[in-house]
Amino acid sequence: MSLSRQFHRVWQFWNMRRFWVVIVDAYVALAAFFVFIFVRGRGRGRRRGKGKGEGFQRTCVPHHFGGAKSIPVKPISNKYREERITLCDAASVLKQLLREENLNPRQPPQTNAVIQTILTYLEAGRIRKATSVLFAFPKSFPYSFYALFFRLCSSYGAIVEARKVESHLLTFSRNPPIFLLNRAIESYAKCHCLRDAHELFDEMPRRDGGTWNALITAYSQLGFPNQVFSLFLCMTRSGVCPSEVTFASVLASCGAVSQLLLSKQVHGLVTKFGFCGNVILGSSLVDVYAKCGVMIDARRMFHEIPQPNAVTWNVIVRRYLDAGDAREAVFMFSRMFSTAVQPMNFTFSNALVACSSLSALQEGMQIHGVVVKLGLQDDNVISSSLVNMYVKCDKLEDGSRVFDLLGSRDLVSWTSIVSAYAKSGKTLEARKLFDKMPERNVISWNAMLAGYVRCFEWSEALDFVYLMRNEIKYVDHVTLGLMLNVSAGISDHETGKQIHGYIYRHGFHLDIRVSNALLDMYGKCGNLNSAKIWFNQMSKWRDRVSWNALLASYGHHQLSEQALTMFSEMQWETKPSKYTFGTLLLACANTFALYHGKQIHGFIIRHGFQIDTIMRTALVYMYCKCRCLESAIEVLKGAVSRDVIIWNTIILGCCHNHRGKEALELFVMMEAEGVKPDHVTLKGILLACVEEGLVDFGTECFNSLSSKYNVLPRLEHYNCMIELYSRHGSMHELENFMRTMTIEPTLPMLERVLDACEKNEWSRLGEYITEKINAFKY
């Protein structure tokens, strides 16, 4: 065994530091190997060590070696794999064995036999074991074998093993080929050890383009774009020509920093080096332009690619979705089918997300058809997206059917369906499904909790939080936000403060969403002072949502004037949004501040803000509340389309302004536009009847509530009817109504009826009602 020759050769090529690594590796390998032989020969065990999880660290070796301290190494024998050998032990054993071997030379096993053993281990997935055997064998292997090892180390993320393979390669190969060392760099990068990768890069006596690519790719994939750019500069300066691969990584980094100018320069270089026809680089350029926010250039780039592949299409669809242009995303997805390229599952999911954001049920269903036609309905990504699409298009039953037909349901599809039921207000069904889930994570718990919060079912939400606390260990920012919503919903300032403490202790307060929820909680719990203090404390990281929350809490405290003052301060820091205007208008409405309300309206118009349905509804509400019905109607008429909520707002607004006739006229217009009235609308109609004294029409409406409008009569409708008959002295109708009522009347209802009986001297009904009231009291 020519250890000294190895020594010499290695010495020549590698610097001091690497030399120690190699030589120690060699020593340990030899020692381990001979111990193996030795122990096997003796057939006796040694003391057992801890062994597990102890890594052999290349960088640590010199240090330990100098101090002659114990270095844990991976033993090789199967039987004694848990043994621990210190370096001192190893050295002495080695010495002894070397002497022994000199006296009694032993043939090392044949390379082929060792390869066979290693392959057996690799097939069993035992990479550690395989590496140990490789490491212990004091002879060079074929290069392809090393390459295989590096590949496996990458996929297992086995850094220790990768280091061992590199050591072995350097020790026993006269001239390790550059490409193998490039593989080593890649392995280190895949194991997230950039230090090892860069160290090896620095120490390599010769490099090729692949070496640079390996390092650049490493920095790019681990998210260090600036290092990528400086390495790229070094590379070109040292005269190495960048290849397609180099540009792929550089472009990925350009996308990560979203810098248009830089990206354009790189684009120029790509063209200059003649890589324009490369579909991968083309797709990357599409991606980069889109990430820089220039969809027009992205689209142009897309059209320059002669044959876009599935990835290219995926990029363009996804980027349109990110840019908020869901229509174009769906359009591009449909264009894909005029080519021979089949979309990937992620592309299907992106297109379906785009459909749900557009509520484009027709298109979503067409995509569903394609999915079935291509036999992709069992793909978990696609099927979960389908469930979501149906749910977001208000087709809960269809979503649920897709879920029921699913062959294999994973955590995501379960969570999707639970969330679907929870979000559409069916918390009982959602809970049933939730309890049936085979496994849950924090997202599933949050989905269920969000359902309770959305439906204002506070006591269920509280019970659920207690359950959640016992069942899962860690909550996240969404859970905390929801818990704050619960505190805000029940105005529980104390619990809110405790959650604040938890948030602070766990560092969640730096999350803007959590800190905004906190602000909202303080505002809704009526603690304006705490809200203001917290708002000031977040001055470093607050956003416009924080401002809106603060404005809302001013509005909550009937301080519309101060809200407006805050609004002008807000504009020094951030731009208002539609929520800002909604909040301000609500504050004006609640304080009947017509002057301020008009100011806001003027501001919206002057600054050219698009008035959406929600803002328009807020304006209508404000004008109604401020008794400015004409303006309200004018705003309503300015809408391109009107939903049931804005109609309800104006109809109820008319009633509050004692203008029942207008309310009924608007109702006719609403029906003519094809908007379906709901229970609120019908309450408005009944109130209009009360205002106008339309007893017969009111009765007719009430009687056709469920038959004509598909609305179940609620308490408030009964209230309206009682008020209608009582106020207009229709005692026959009132008596008939009270005696045939299918629900149990409330005490205020009975008192109202009794009042009417007394006023109209209708004692027969009065006695009946008195009895009922007495029954109530005792």
Next chain:
DNA sequence: ATAGGGTTAG
């Protein structure tokens, strides 16, 4: 030999 996109649930 190496490169691009994407993670559907709250």
